[in-house]
Amino acid sequence: MRISLSSLRQIPLLGTVQPTSALCRPVTVFAIPQAQRFAPLRFQLQVRTKFQVHKSTKNPQGKMSATATTLKGQPFDKAVLDSMLKRRMFYTPSFEIYGGVAGLYDYGPPGCALQANIVDQWRKHFVLEEDMMEVDCSVLTPHEVLKTSGHVDKFADWMCKDPKNGDILRADHFVEDVLEARLKGDKEARGQKVEEKEVDEKRKKKKAKGALEAVKLDDAVVKEYEEILAQIDNYNGEQLGELIKKYDLRNPATGVQPTPPVAFNLMFQTSIGPSSNTPGYLRPETAQGQFLNFAKLLEFNMQSMPFASASIGKSYRNEISPRAGLLRVREFLMAEIEHFVDPEGGKKHHRFHEVENVELVLLDRHTQLAGQTNVKKMTIGEAVRTGVVDNETLGYFVARIHLFLKRIGVDLSKVRFRQHMANEMAHYACDCWDAELLTSSGWVECVGCADRSAYDLSVHAKKTGAQLIVRERLDTPKVIEEWDVIIDKKKFGPNFKKDGKVVEAAVLATTQEQREKLAKELSENGKIVLDVPEVASGKAEISKDLLRIEWIKRTENVREYVPNVIEPSFGIGRILYSLIEHNYWTRASEGGDEARGVLSFPPTVAPTKVLIVPLSSNKDFDPQVRKLSQRLRTAGISSRIDASSATIGKRYSRNDELGTPLGITVDFQSLKDGTITLRDRDSTRQVRADEDKIIAAIHELVEGKKVWADIETELPIFESQEVAER
Amino acid sequence: MRISLSSLRQIPLLGTVQPTSALCRPVTVFAIPQAQRFAPLRFQLQVRTKFQVHKSTKNPQGKMSATATTLKGQPFDKAVLDSMLKRRMFYTPSFEIYGGVAGLYDYGPPGCALQANIVDQWRKHFVLEEDMMEVDCSVLTPHEVLKTSGHVDKFADWMCKDPKNGDILRADHFVEDVLEARLKGDKEARGQKVEEKEVDEKRKKKKAKGALEAVKLDDAVVKEYEEILAQIDNYNGEQLGELIKKYDLRNPATGVQPTPPVAFNLMFQTSIGPSSNTPGYLRPETAQGQFLNFAKLLEFNMQSMPFASASIGKSYRNEISPRAGLLRVREFLMAEIEHFVDPEGGKKHHRFHEVENVELVLLDRHTQLAGQTNVKKMTIGEAVRTGVVDNETLGYFVARIHLFLKRIGVDLSKVRFRQHMANEMAHYACDCWDAELLTSSGWVECVGCADRSAYDLSVHAKKTGAQLIVRERLDTPKVIEEWDVIIDKKKFGPNFKKDGKVVEAAVLATTQEQREKLAKELSENGKIVLDVPEVASGKAEISKDLLRIEWIKRTENVREYVPNVIEPSFGIGRILYSLIEHNYWTRASEGGDEARGVLSFPPTVAPTKVLIVPLSSNKDFDPQVRKLSQRLRTAGISSRIDASSATIGKRYSRNDELGTPLGITVDFQSLKDGTITLRDRDSTRQVRADEDKIIAAIHELVEGKKVWADIETELPIFESQEVAER
The missing domain is CATH 3.30.720 (Signal recognition particle alu RNA binding heterodimer, srp9/1)
Structure with missing residues (x-):
């Protein structure tokens, strides 16, 4: 069942831009962090460009993670955060007791709840707000569908093989690794300080095998290497193969040159049914199911245009060497919208006026073409008016994506919308903007928003003969x-x-x-x-x-057309991980212990809303604690009780790491007068009042109707327990 | 990648009951509809028995669907319902424009919303109510994990192949089809009326190929055939092969006897990563991910027992010939709970008292052993006390399942809990009860609730060396x-x-x-x-x-034990389909047209809560309609506007088919005084009041806090528009 690799070697390029060999032409783009955007050949090999981690994101100097900061502007320490996320079971490698499988992760209780809350907000923000038609389509997809969509032929990465030990290497990563190692050796030989880049354990190990040699290189060679690294994403398989030969790049593990790169299709293949007659794949995106149901959805919408369908579900990509935690995985949750619109009349949107004053941070293609990365702040109204964004409907969704990210608590100072370069887009796309979130791994594409024209409906209609068109009765018949x-x-x-x-x-x-x-x-x-x-x-x-x-x-009473598709496509796992980084900070403890982690999620998306802590393990507290818990449950608010013997401070601290926004303490005073205290995670300040008032306050905070400052003006501040917290 | 079939032939039976050949022993169980329960060999071949459509469900006389009734007791017409569900896009065959793939379905907007609402209720009823730890684990699963769990060796069905045309036949279905055809031919020859059983189109076609011959059989042969059919689920592969030989059963399509049955593993196989080193499967259940994370979950729960994890996600089974609509599919949504409990102390549950008076309909194993199907009504308290149900924790979940089914609107007169027979359970299970829902296809297992003892944790611990145990500090050390x-x-x-x-x-x-x-x-x-x-x-x-x-x-301060697992396991798709049947009925139209379908879902699970209809397409209604729609959205209530030119009656009727419980009409009176009417789907009665009051009423109905009768006592009845409705 494995695809013969050689059969994939003659894959035609999808686009029309045929660059000269990158090795021959002068490379002038080196100094620019986004250099590698300039001839994104692999995007043409791959039909869909959704959710690439852009290499741009680690800039050539490798300083990105050093400059990353927490929510409160503190230096960001990824190792400390990772250890906290593991300890609190946000996520964990799947099948870890069996040694794990790269690129597969399980979400533990807080990660799972956070994911569910993000999805819930997404449904409210998009599906409910815009009357979208949500569908749930099969993941198993027969070969013919993905052949037509182009995935069977073009959804691939370049890989090569070590002929000695059989190592499979992703070609661009391999070239990058070896050249970086040589540059590092050169720096050492020159006696310069070598900055350690963020690398995961596996890569470290691999590198260690091929002992790093401190070999000084010619200045000209250093420059050549740096130029290649700056545009590593630009090379196609043949060009990567030329680089391997020209610079004699060898696998550090064996000292052997790998075989020339071949295309490796990224879809998981299987066989449906008992005979092998129906080869199939796990879908690489949820979009195809929506396209195939177009005619039925149009019928369901009573033949009325425009309309949007939406789908939330898992997709699968068999990455050659996944290695960026939740940012590049083999199984992931996507949420995709397909908004079908009449291509005539400028693709207006009837609710555009509602968003036209939303201000966005834009990195347009002209700026990138000029080798710059400076962003522009402008309203989406202006962007559409001046032609920066192609049309109203596309602009409407870009603005709505921005508002969604704001709603779930993304740090808006770490968001930008980057326009695809002309040659980075599929040939049929009109315009495409990615929402990129800044993380310790650089700018990460978390949402793509493309105008895919009539491509998808057209290819499926052509293949199957199905009528994937709109018939519109003309008010005045056309002669x-x-x-x-x-x-x-x-x-x-x-x-x-x-x-x-x-x-x-x-x-x-x-x-x-x-x-x-x-x-x-x-x-x-x-x-x-x-x-x-x-x-x-x-x-x-x-x-x-x-x-x-x-x-x-002749007189035509009906107009027929193939709708265009505007497609906002969300990688939920990437958004989730970025959201964690954006909301992470550390709080100094008074006792001078290690700083303690806090995740300041908005109450709407926080995994658990309320922590209930009895002052001690005294059984007298039990009835009130149980009653409180039951009352919150009835109100649909998730809470957890921590009746452990740890100090109140430790228990709160544990839940700050889980991002629990509110805490209730039941103490001896509570037993006397029924009052309880409510603590705010971010300020650690507390108020005290009777149960009814506290629960009403919690309700309003969780629904997003009030913020903590409102509560402080309404209920009495409580201070005496602050000491216990530290 | 395909499993060699022959390599699977020597699969050892899991259980210990080794029946004599069914062909040799006297068959005494014929007259009983549940006959085939008596030696369920295939359940021993299959490790997990979750979600079998029991053959019991179509009784030998094939009259089950004729006696099925709607919610209002009307004769049930499956063809009419199916056509309505298709028209309203509840679900649709996946990839239909490509010819479809058996066993794969897409949910359209109403089906998808219904599913999301059922899942939402499930989360509230189980996860939130019981502080369960929800996890989201990978679907892709490496070979070794499922080898250990037993699925690689034992999760299989028997299939045979037509040597002439290559047809793959599921062995039990094949034997059944041919014998039924012969019995039908015999009846025709005897001049008896032949009742047409419910069969799907595909099967009809297949049968048609082998022209039915009206051949009279000996009375003794008829009896033999009927006896075989009555216990068709009992035969293993070898025995099915003997039947095929003995009665010379031939594929009607070719007139040829198929090859002897071989075991066909039901898991979808794939390969993870670029080399073929990591063979894997799509999980056949969500349970394994929860077992593998046991140690981390226990740690997350601060080492406290008992606790439960839960998981909602897709699972996959490569059925040989799926053919029961949503009841037997290849990709399906499961919701599973793993409740870990100390095996000592009788498996008590601290909230059992809350459910002990819940009355259940039970079909225990003793009744079944006696060849009976008469159910007993008893409280779960009594069932546990008298040992009918093994223990409190198991009983607690059986009752909670009952309450969940009630909550989402299942017809409780069509629910029974059936206990597994001793030899029907896996050898390690202590007790197992299935919630079966009566549909037009008979009794369908929708929820399984098994006490799986320490089996799963033990096998994974043994294989990996991981410590999947609980360490409990002893209050008094043990000498x-x-x-x-x-x-x-x-x-x-x-x-x-x-x-x-x-x-x-x-x-x-x-x-x-x-x-x-x-x-x-x-x-x-x-x-x-x-x-x-x-x-x-x-x-x-x-x-x-x-x-x-x-x-x-020596003195022991710590007790170590492997927890037992109580596992309630829900097939969401089956519940969804049964729920549709249970809530379906037809309303006679006054004009004498065809009866119109109604789906009386409770407001909590209904796909859309409110239909908004302006009296006509007059533009004057637009502002109020838009405002109403916006107000409902803000309140989190899903609504749809139908401003089409159809009569109000037609528009309501369309939404009765979608199960929309409430309807608002905006008419000329609304423009004058701001009042609107609210219509109840089930009674078609209406009230009229101002917007605020109507929206408040909707809120309470949707939250389940009030029923329509309450609203009628509070708001003025409105009658004048009833005429327009018809």
């Missing part, structure tokens, strides 16, 4: 006058015998201009002569008893 | 006095050389009783002699310088 060809089928076929079909096709393929001439010819000569390369003589002579060519007038 | 063997490893090994390990194992395997004797022998003779079959002489002589056997006393 059409034109030359028409009327063939006398009874005579035509017998006359041309086996050539009948090709001759007929040739006749019907004639333009209006040609027909005008042919009509004249027919009336003058009683016959016409047409070039038909497929028949033996190359020409067909057709006499006037076989066809007529007439100037006719 | 243990016993005979202990202390081996002098330095001398022992060299003395026995290659036999060292087996001799040591034999020594350590001795019982307390043996050790007492051996201690005496050692002190008297200075040596002991042990039977060790693995050594050449069959005996090992061990002198006293190699080991000591002593009476020792």
Whole structure:
């Protein structure tokens, strides 16, 4: 069942831009962090560009993670955060007791709840708010569907193999690793300080095998290497192969040059049913199911346009060497919208006025073409008016994506919308903007928003003969006058015998201009002569008893068109991970212990809303604690009780790491007068009031109707327990 | 990648019950609809019995669907319902424009919303209510995990192949089809009326190929056939093969006898990563991910027992010939709970008292063993007290499942809990109850609730060496006095050389009783002699310088145990389909047109809550309609506007089919005084009031806090528009 790799080598490039070999042309783009955007060949090999971690994101100097900061502007320590996320079971490698499988992760209780809350907010923000038609389509997809969509032929990465030990290497990563190692060795030889880049354990290990040699390189070679690294994403398989040969790049593990790169399809293959007749794949995106159901959805929408479908579900990509935690995985949750719109009339959106003043941070393609990365702040209204963003509907969704990210608590100072370069997009796309979030791994594409034109519906319609079109009754019928060809089928076929079909096709393929001439010819000569390369003589002579060519007038009451698709596509796992980084900070503890982690999620997305802590393990607290817990449950608010023997401070601290926004303490005073305290995670400040008031306050905070400052003005501040917390 | 079929033929049976050939023993169970439960061999071949459509469900006379009724007791017409569900896009075959793939379905907007609402209720009822730890684990699963769990070896069905045309046939279905066809031919020959059973189009077609011959059979043969059909689920592959030979059963399509049945593993296989080193499967259930994370979950729960994890996600089974709509599919949504409990102390549950008076309909194993199907009504308290249900925790979940089904609107008169027969359960299970829902296809297992003992954690711990145990500090340390063997490893090994390990194992395997004797022998003779079959002489002589056997006393402060697992496991798709049937009925139209379908879902699970209809397409209604829609959205209530030109009656009727419980009409009166009408789907009665009051009423109905009757007492009845509705 494995695809023969060699059979994939002749994959045609999808786009039309055929760059000269990157090795031969002068490389002028080096100093720019986004350099590698300039000839994104692999994006043309891959049909869909959704959710690439851009290399841009680690800039050549490798300083990105050093400059990353927490929510409160503190230096960001990824190792400390990772250890906290593991300890609190946000996520964990799948099958870890069996050694794990790269690129597969399980979400533990807080990660799972956070994911569910993000999805819930997504549904409210998009599906409910815009009356989208949500569908849930099969993950298992037969070969033919993905052949038509282009994935079978073009959804691939370049890989090579070590002939000695069988190591499979992703070609671009391999070239990058070896050249970086040589540059590092050179720096050492020159006595310069070598900055350690963020690398995961596995990569460290691999590198360690090939002992790093401190070899000084020629200045010219250093420059060449740096230039190659700056545009590593630009090379196709052949070019990567040339680099490997030219610079004699060897696998550090064996000291051997790997085989030339071949394309490796990224879809997981399987077989549906008991016979092998139905080969299939796990879908690489949720979009295809929506396209295939277009006609039914249009019918469901009572033939009314425009409309949008939406889908939330898992997709699968068999990454060659996944290695960026939740940012590049093999199984991931996607949420995708397909908004179908009439291509005529400028793709207006009837709710655009609601968002036109939303201000966005834009990195347009002209800026990138000029080798710059400076962003522009402008309203989406201005962006569409000035043509920076192609049309209203696309602009509407870009703004709505921005508002969604804001709603779930993304740090807006770490968001930008980056426009795809002309040659970075699929050839059929009109315009495409990625929402990129800044993380310790650099700018990460978390949402793509593309205008895919009529491509998808057209290819499936062509393949299956299904009518994936809109029929629109015209208010004023359209009168059409034109030359028409009327063939006398009874005579035509017998006359041309086996050539009948090709001759007929040739006749019907004639333009209006040609027909005008042919009509004249027919009336003058009683016959016409047409070039038909497929028949033996190359020409067909057709006499006037076989066809007529007439100037006719007809009235059209219905307009038919293939809708265009605007596609906002969300990688939920990447958003989730970025959201964690954006909301992470550390709080100094008074006792001078290690700083403690806090995740300041907004209450709406926080995994658990309330922590309930009895002052001690005294059984007297139990009834009130249970009652509180039950009351919160009834109100639909998730809470957890921590009745452990740890100090109140430790228990709160544990839940700060889980991002629990609110805490209730039940103490001896509570037993006397029924009052309880409510603590705010971010400020650690507390108020005290009776149960009803506290629960009402919690409700309003969790629904996002009030913020903590409101609560402090309404309920009495409580201070005496602050000491216990530290 | 395909599994070699022949390699699966020697699969050992999991259970211990080895029935004699069903062909030889007297069959006495024929007249009983549940006959085939009596020797469920295929359940032993299959490790997991979750979600089988029980054959029991179509009784031998095939009359089940004829006796099925709608919610209002009307005769049930499945074809009419199916056509309505298709028209309203509840679900649709996946990839239909490509010809579809059997067993794969897409949910359209109403199906998808219904599913999301059922899942939402499930989360509230189980996860939130019981503080369960929800996890989201990978679907892609490496081979080794499912090898350990037993799925690789035993999760299979029997299939055979037509040597002439390559048809793959599920063996039990094939035998059933051919014998049923012969019985039908016999009936025709005898001039009896042949009742057409519910069969899907595909099966009809297949049957049609082999023209039905009206051949009269001997009375004895008829009886034999009927006996076989009554227990078709009981045969293993070999026995099915014998039936095929004995009765010369031929594929109607070719007239040829198929090959002997072989086991076909039901898991979808794939390969993870670029090399073929990591074969994997799509998980057939969500449970394994929860078991593998047990240690981390226990840690997350601060080492406190009992606790439950939960998971909602897709699972996959490569059915040989899926053919029951949503009831037997290849990709399906599961929701599973793993409740971990201490096996000591009778598996009590601290909230059992909350459910003990819940009355259930039980079909226990003794009743079934006696060939009966009469159910007993009893409270779960009584069932546990009298030992009908094994323990409190299991009973608690059975009751909670019942309450969940009630909550989402299942017809409780069509629910029963059926206990598994002893030989129907996996050998490690203590007790197992299925929630079965009565549909037009008979009783369908929708929820399984099994006590799986310590099986799953034990096998994974044994395979990986991971500590999947609970360590419990003992309040009073336990003093243990016993005979202990202390081996002098330095001398022992060299003395026995290659036999060292087996001799040591034999020594350590001795019982307390043996050790007492051996201690005496050692002190008297200075040596002991042990039977060790693995050594050449069959005996090992061990002198006293190699080991000591002593009476020792030690104190244990910690108790270690492997928790048992109670596993409620929900097939969401089956519940969804059954729920649709349970809530379906038809309403006669006054005009005498065809009866119109209604789906009376409770507002909590209904796909859309409110339909908004302006009286006509007059533009004056637009502002109020838009405002209403926006207000409902803000309140989190899903609504749809139908401003089409159809009559109000038609528009309501369309939404009755979608199960929309409430309808708002905006008419000319609304423009004058702001009042609107609210219509109840089930009674078609209406009230009229101002917007605020109507929206408040909707809120309470949707939250389940009030029912329509309450609203009628509070708001003025409105009648004048009833005419327009018809």
